[in-house]
Amino acid sequence: MPATAAAYHFRGIGDLLTAALTQCMDEDSERMRALAAEADGGEDALRGFAALMAEVVAKPAHLLAEYELYLLAAREPKLRESTDRWLAALADFARRYTADPVRVEMVVGLVDGVLLQGLLRDEPPTAERFEAILRTALPS
Numbered sequence: 001m002p003a004t005a006a007a008y009h010f011r012g013i014g015d016l017l018t019a020a021l022t023q024c025m026d027e028d029s030e031r032m033r034a035l036a037a038e039a040d041g042g043e044d045a046l047r048g049f050a051a052l053m054a055e056v057v058a059k060p061a062h063l064l065a066e067y068e069l070y071l072l073a074a075r076e077p078k079l080r081e082s083t084d085r086w087l088a089a090l091a092d093f094a095r096r097y098t099a100d101p102v103r104v105e106m107v108v109g110l111v112d113g114v115l116l117q118g119l120l121r122d123e124p125p126t127a128e129r130f131e132a133i134l135r136t137a138l139p140s
Contacts, residue, residue: 018072018079024065025082028056032089039096046138049093050131053111057118057125064119097138107137 035052039045056063066086073079087108094107114133118124125133 018069022069022079022082024062025069025086028062028066029082029085029089032086032093036089036092036096039093041096045093045096046134047127047131050134051127053115053130054125054127057115060119060124063115067116067119094138103137103139107134110137 031052035045035049039049069079070083073083090108090111091104094104098104098107110133114125114130
């Protein structure tokens with residue numbers, strides 16, 4: 001894309017960066033929302049969720065962009081729409097397994113924490129590890 005096209009659509013590099021980060025977050029939020037909509041509280045959905053999380057953490061550049069948006073949104077509330085969609089999609093999935101609002105909140109925080117820590121490890125969590133974590137957090 002020519003620099004003039006970017007200048008036409010964005011007021012500055014900060015706006016361009018925010019748009020790129022938001023797109024990363026929205027892509028994963030949509031995938032998570034679709035997974036949550038199909039989840040029936042069973043084994044296959046849990047395995048599918050674990051596989052998605054392993055896929056997300058295996059792309060550190062994409063995941064890092066999402067956490068960059070988290071930090072920006074912490075400072076600028078107007079950016080929280082995308083992060084809120086991600087958190088809501090995670091909560092929707094957890095609600096397929098439990099009606100306990102505290103457990104739902106715990107699962108949302110747990111998933112975010114494991115993903116974030118995955119960025120710090122040489123060996124990110126596998127789908128099997130995510131599944132084991134989710135099985136421990138969610139009732140059978």
